[in-house]
Amino acid sequence: MSERKKIVLLGATGSIGENTLKVISGHPDKLELVGIAAHSKIKKLAKIAREFNVQHVACFDEHAGKEARSNGDFSADTKFYNGLKGLSEIASLPEADLVVAAVVGTTGLKPVLAAIEAGKDIALANKEILVLAGKFVMAAAKKHDVNILPLDSEHDAIFQCLNGEKKKEVKKLILTASGGSFRERPFETLSQVTPEEALSHPNWNMGKKITVDCSTMANKGLEIIEAHWLFDVRPEQIEVVIHPQSIVHSMVEFVDGSIIAQLSPPSMTFAIQHILLHPDRHPGVEATLDFSQTLSLEFNPPDLKRFPCFALARQALETGGTAPAIFNAANEVAVSAFLANKIGFLQIAAIIDKTMKNLKSIEPLSLDEVLLADTEARKTAKSFI
Numbered sequence: 001m002s003e004r005k006k007i008v009l010l011g012a013t014g015s016i017g018e019n020t021l022k023v024i025s026g027h028p029d030k031l032e033l034v035g036i037a038a039h040s041k042i043k044k045l046a047k048i049a050r051e052f053n054v055q056h057v058a059c060f061d062e063h064a065g066k067e068a069r070s071n072g073d074f075s076a077d078t079k080f081y082n083g084l085k086g087l088s089e090i091a092s093l094p095e096a097d098l099v100v101a102a103v104v105g106t107t108g109l110k111p112v113l114a115a116i117e118a119g120k121d122i123a124l125a126n127k128e129i130l131v132l133a134g135k136f137v138m139a140a141a142k143k144h145d146v147n148i149l150p151l152d153s154e155h156d157a158i159f160q161c162l163n164g165e166k167k168k169e170v171k172k173l174i175l176t177a178s179g180g181s182f183r184e185r186p187f188e189t190l191s192q193v194t195p196e197e198a199l200s201h202p203n204w205n206m207g208k209k210i211t212v213d214c215s216t217m218a219n220k221g222l223e224i225i226e227a228h229w230l231f232d233v234r235p236e237q238i239e240v241v242i243h244p245q246s247i248v249h250s251m252v253e254f255v256d257g258s259i260i261a262q263l264s265p266p267s268m269t270f271a272i273q274h275i276l277l278h279p280d281r282h283p284g285v286e287a288t289l290d291f292s293q294t295l296s297l298e299f300n301p302p303d304l305k306r307f308p309c310f311a312l313a314r315q316a317l318e319t320g321g322t323a324p325a326i327f328n329a330a331n332e333v334a335v336s337a338f339l340a341n342k343i344g345f346l347q348i349a350a351i352i353d354k355t356m357k358n359l360k361s362i363e364p365l366s367l368d369e370v371l372l373a374d375t376e377a378r379k380t381a382k383s384f385i
């Protein structure tokens with residue numbers, strides 16, 4: 001057997017985690033899982049560890065970690081890692097080639113930086129990290145000569161569309177958005193949206209936070225900021241279009257007016273496989289598009305009145321400095337309050353707006369300054385709940 005790519009999967013028990021495992025299972029001769037991490041779902045981690053014969057297992061939650069060591073669900077030679085330090089250790093395992101960052105929120109920042117410093121390539125699903133600290137993450141990647149490969153369907157699409165093209169000939173990136181669950185819901189009724197309604201996405205089956213982010217379009221806001229860092233383009237070069245079918249994952253327009261798009265069914269395994277096997281291509285693990293059936297693709301401009309979170313993210317991107325970090329922190333706080341039934345759906349945007357108005361953006365000179373802005377924004381956002 002030729003040398004397999006060795007993978008550490010942070011967020012193994014989540015939605016991206018599951019899809020990544022599907023891809024790894026489909027290519028046992030090319031991919032090998034060497035480390036897994038999650039917050040606290042140890043039963044699920046134990047099942048994955050047994051199925052993929054994984055020796056290195058990390059739990060963020062120290063209590064769950066202790067339980068895992070003692071409950072006998074793992075094989076005797078399992079090596080356990082604990083807490084944020086444990087996540088950073090597993091992300092820099094000497095044998096790893098690629099770290100899949102699929103933890104939700106900003107917890108993944110330190111582990112991803114540790115992996116970069118250890119010279120590992122990163123497959124980045126965890127977009128909040130770039131929104132929080134894109135300047136420092138991209139600088140570290142450059143310094144240590146590692147690749148940040150985009151494991152978000154839109155950004156993987158753009159990555160594919162840009163292949164072999166000249167950067168100076170790119171006019172704009174066009175990110176598609178499904179429009180989430182409430183694209184067509186009467187505007188007057190949005191104030192009554194419940195968490196259950198926001199958690200049912202028409203096209204994608206994802207974790208809770210990102211599903212709510214899709215329904216407010218904060219997700220697309222995070223993604224334009226992510227695109228800015230990944231592809232080094234100016235804010236005004238990034239456009240968003242609503243595409244309800246989620247089949248065209250994104251497009252790039254070049255200076256001559258040609259637009260190149262990437263299409264595949266709405267399942268993350270396509271993007272994940274492309275990134276994990278990059279630069280090679282092999283048959284995928286799911287059915288592909290079927291053009292023997294009628295397929296209609298529709299594109300509409302986003303209605304910014306309906307999606308104020310998106311407009312606020314764009315404002316944060318244009319302001320720059322710590323504004324995206326403030327946007328992201330306020331959004332995380334507001335979404336968890338909404339999921340806990342503490343605030344209404346429309347208050348998510350209102351809280352982000354108030355937090356952004358209350359705090360001044362600065363150009364951060366160090367990672368500590370970004371983390372301080374994040375902490376301050378969380379505190380401010382919480383005070384509005």
Ligand code: NDP
Pocket residue numbers: 010011012013014015016017037038039040041042059060061087101102103104105107125126127128151152153204205206207208209210268
């Ligand atoms: P899920 O909520 O489904 O899964 C989150 C994962 O992160 C779980 O494995 C969870 O562990 C783990 N986790 C949460 N907190 C911590 C922590 N403090 N330390 C260690 N692990 C932790 O989320 P998704 O898979 O949907 O999303 C993950 C990331 O990928 C997000 O940043 C999201 O924006 C991005 N993304 C997701 C897409 C999707 O299709 N789902 C598409 C594109 C990007 P446990 O189970 O133990 O709680």
Ligand code: MG
Pocket residue numbers: 152153154223
């Ligand atoms: Mg996406």
